[in-house]
Amino acid sequence: MQSDTTSATTPALELSRVVKSFGAVVALRSGSLRLENGSIHALIGENGAGKSTLVKIIAGLYRRDGGDFRLRGEEVDFHTTAQSKANGIAVIYQEPTLFPDLSVVENIFMGRQPTGRLGRIDRAAMHAEATEIFDRLGVRIDPDRPTDGLSIADQQIIEIAKAISLDASVLVMDEPTAALSGVEVDRLFSVARSLRDEGRALVFISHRFDEVFDLCDTVTVMRDGAHVDTMPISDTTVDDLVRMMVGRDVTEMFPKLPAEIGDEVLTVDGLTQPGVFHDVSFSVHAGEIVGLAGLVGAGRSEVARAVFGVDPYRDGSVHVDGAPLPKSRPNAAMARGLALVPEDRRRQGLVLDLPVTRNITLAVRSRLARFGLIWGARENESARVWASRLEVKTAALDTESGTLSGGNQQKVVLGKWLATDPKILIVDEPTRGIDVGTKAEVHRLLSQLAQQGIAILMISSELPEVLGMADRVLVMREGRLTGEFKREQATPEAVMLAATADEEAAR
Amino acid sequence: MTTTTTAPAHPVLAGLGRLVRARETGIAIAIVAVVALATVLNPSFVFSNDGFRDLLLTPSLLMVVAIGQAIVIITRNVDLSVGSVVGLTAYLTGSLFADVPGLPIVVVFVAGIALGAVLGLINGALVAFAKVPALVITLGTMYIYRGINVAWTGSDRINASDLPAAFRELGTGTVLGIPFLFLLAVLVLVYAAWHLRNLRSGRELYAIGSDPSAAQLYGLRVTRRVLAAFVVSGSAAGLAGVLYAARYGTVSSNAGFGWELEAIGAAVIGGVAIFGGVGTVWGAALGAFLLLTINRALPIIGVDDFWQRAVVGVLIIGAIVLDRIAAQRQHRRLVAQREETR
Numbered sequence: 001m002q003s004d005t006t007s008a009t010t011p012a013l014e015l016s017r018v019v020k021s022f023g024a025v026v027a028l029r030s031g032s033l034r035l036e037n038g039s040i041h042a043l044i045g046e047n048g049a050g051k052s053t054l055v056k057i058i059a060g061l062y063r064r065d066g067g068d069f070r071l072r073g074e075e076v077d078f079h080t081t082a083q084s085k086a087n088g089i090a091v092i093y094q095e096p097t098l099f100p101d102l103s104v105v106e107n108i109f110m111g112r113q114p115t116g117r118l119g120r121i122d123r124a125a126m127h128a129e130a131t132e133i134f135d136r137l138g139v140r141i142d143p144d145r146p147t148d149g150l151s152i153a154d155q156q157i158i159e160i161a162k163a164i165s166l167d168a169s170v171l172v173m174d175e176p177t178a179a180l181s182g183v184e185v186d187r188l189f190s191v192a193r194s195l196r197d198e199g200r201a202l203v204f205i206s207h208r209f210d211e212v213f214d215l216c217d218t219v220t221v222m223r224d225g226a227h228v229d230t231m232p233i234s235d236t237t238v239d240d241l242v243r244m245m246v247g248r249d250v251t252e253m254f255p256k257l258p259a260e261i262g263d264e265v266l267t268v269d270g271l272t273q274p275g276v277f278h279d280v281s282f283s284v285h286a287g288e289i290v291g292l293a294g295l296v297g298a299g300r301s302e303v304a305r306a307v308f309g310v311d312p313y314r315d316g317s318v319h320v321d322g323a324p325l326p327k328s329r330p331n332a333a334m335a336r337g338l339a340l341v342p343e344d345r346r347r348q349g350l351v352l353d354l355p356v357t358r359n360i361t362l363a364v365r366s367r368l369a370r371f372g373l374i375w376g377a378r379e380n381e382s383a384r385v386w387a388s389r390l391e392v393k394t395a396a397l398d399t400e401s402g403t404l405s406g407g408n409q410q411k412v413v414l415g416k417w418l419a420t421d422p423k424i425l426i427v428d429e430p431t432r433g434i435d436v437g438t439k440a441e442v443h444r445l446l447s448q449l450a451q452q453g454i455a456i457l458m459i460s461s462e463l464p465e466v467l468g469m470a471d472r473v474l475v476m477r478e479g480r481l482t483g484e485f486k487r488e489q490a491t492p493e494a495v496m497l498a499a500t501a502d503e504e505a506a507r
Numbered sequence: 508m509t510t511t512t513t514a515p516a517h518p519v520l521a522g523l524g525r526l527v528r529a530r531e532t533g534i535a536i537a538i539v540a541v542v543a544l545a546t547v548l549n550p551s552f553v554f555s556n557d558g559f560r561d562l563l564l565t566p567s568l569l570m571v572v573a574i575g576q577a578i579v580i581i582t583r584n585v586d587l588s589v590g591s592v593v594g595l596t597a598y599l600t601g602s603l604f605a606d607v608p609g610l611p612i613v614v615v616f617v618a619g620i621a622l623g624a625v626l627g628l629i630n631g632a633l634v635a636f637a638k639v640p641a642l643v644i645t646l647g648t649m650y651i652y653r654g655i656n657v658a659w660t661g662s663d664r665i666n667a668s669d670l671p672a673a674f675r676e677l678g679t680g681t682v683l684g685i686p687f688l689f690l691l692a693v694l695v696l697v698y699a700a701w702h703l704r705n706l707r708s709g710r711e712l713y714a715i716g717s718d719p720s721a722a723q724l725y726g727l728r729v730t731r732r733v734l735a736a737f738v739v740s741g742s743a744a745g746l747a748g749v750l751y752a753a754r755y756g757t758v759s760s761n762a763g764f765g766w767e768l769e770a771i772g773a774a775v776i777g778g779v780a781i782f783g784g785v786g787t788v789w790g791a792a793l794g795a796f797l798l799l800t801i802n803r804a805l806p807i808i809g810v811d812d813f814w815q816r817a818v819v820g821v822l823i824i825g826a827i828v829l830d831r832i833a834a835q836r837q838h839r840r841l842v843a844q845r846e847e848t849r
Binding site for chain 2: 142
């Protein structure tokens, strides 16, 4: 059981009034965090609140400009990630950082492989230790396979195995559950709890309050680059935390506006791609928001991509306004008024090196062109309209998109597709990794679009989001549609059951 | 949850399976096939006085250069300057013997390798610190090194008569019928392969090439390793330059011209991924062997001069397409494998 921690004991790690700025931009005004051994500490705050900057200082990626950083009572100042690691700090980033070509074992031990005579790497020892760690974690991953092809959940397990092999005393997990399904989250949590019981200090960053309350014992809230408050989790409520995070009351997190539901605009019939999805049929009406729920890996994104034409399908058909849509032709889909906002915005939705302006106008280049040339003024004008409607928080439109926060990047991607004036909008995990305030804005925006008569298909793994936003909920499991619920019928229990039904039996 | 491990195949069997599937095996078979075909058509290809010797001797120099090149490519870089480095060090070798009579051969070897290392260090420093892609940097140094060579050599050239007999003997001599230069190349190969496979510094090169930003987050010393890879590549080219002088005796200002592309071709044919992270120096060395052996075999087989280059091109494109297909299949297999064990 977790050891009692009193303020008299030396904290595992303590940051106080840490400052960090990049040029004129102050990312962290006064960051403070106090971690006790044998505790799981939640770090929450809106995007841009300074959590990631704080984590990167702990990891040795950034050096602080001011303030105190003590590890087990000793003042430290890391110049490199190697130093932070050598001091027993492991950071698991939101986006896994593994070497796809190398084996799982090599990924765990890279840079600190056990060596024997002549500095020769002791592969047997490495293999044995990896196997032992996986046994302890209760997971089955072939240690000799390359990490290429592993799910994000498995990749995170490998990151955790790395931390364990390092015998890390401080473990920071930056939104580890963002891409995980329910079962995978449970597995991660039981691992986290056992690490806590061994006396390690864990930091858990998440936007999901149920997880924070489920897992953590202490919570620190940050806002605008500064520490707001730290308290035991039992002394607070979701409402209190949200108030502290946004500095205002958020009464309605999912403002669904009533919209008039019109004609059927998108009809998908018997869509099948062997091994990916089978016999998927559904329709979406104008002004309607259809939620597509299910576990990660159920084939939802694949269906969306097939409908839009980026992925192939073998059988079945897609109709827009009653007329068939050709297979595998995204251009045709766009011309017919389809828009797809992909799941992985960094990889599929944005050109990170291009400025905001160019990203927003990317999908409407041909419309903006005059005599085959794109004129800067027209482009800026068009981008400005959308950036302001979506309230993208960036000082200038010529900022590189890669430097924006996650929420703002998502808005830029949305803006890019809304600029095409779509009739049918498919959004895949529209609020993944986005803070509460921005989330509500994205929801309000989707709701307004539906009011304007746009048909929306929203893929989401967050149940409250699906239930709060959708007029109708479709559920997929293992490549098949397993449930369809009207808004009134869609209860969390019913949807989860449809999404997981056979899971229990299979285990 | 209990842990079940899939029944492990017998280690020897597993190793055998890997060997059969390995790219290196395919290249070795191709070499045997080419040699066999050429020998059937003209037995002197292998069974003449110089046939067997030349078979091993001709690819030896490119093998050394290709090993260095492979190490650089594995880190997701490329070294276009190696041909020019071969030229410079070959000329240095000749002029050292010409200007300093009686100089021990060992000193010349050291000088050639050291010059190569310095030229590689310049490449590495520019790439690692200026953060400019290696393709651009080494394209620049390729011309600069060659320019220096031309300015230094002028219309002059080193002749066999300038070189001590013992040194020339090194270039063509054999030990138990095997050319000395080939043995040297194999020695370099065996050490490089062992180092890349078994030492941290070797494995880290693969990690850096597989995902440079992840390597940064792991706390690997990326700058130092990349720098080292270029120094190794330069040194290998430097060694090849010394061997060039020993093998051919004549060194003009265009010695080693175009070797950078042959070395890259050899590495690619041998299965070294052009985007880094994958491949072995065994593959690169075998690729070099195949490339030059094909060049020599084609006239015997009766392929027109005109088409010989095209065959090399087909080989390179074929290798890349093969890699691509294999990588896709592998990726699908890995995804499927994970699905099964869920």
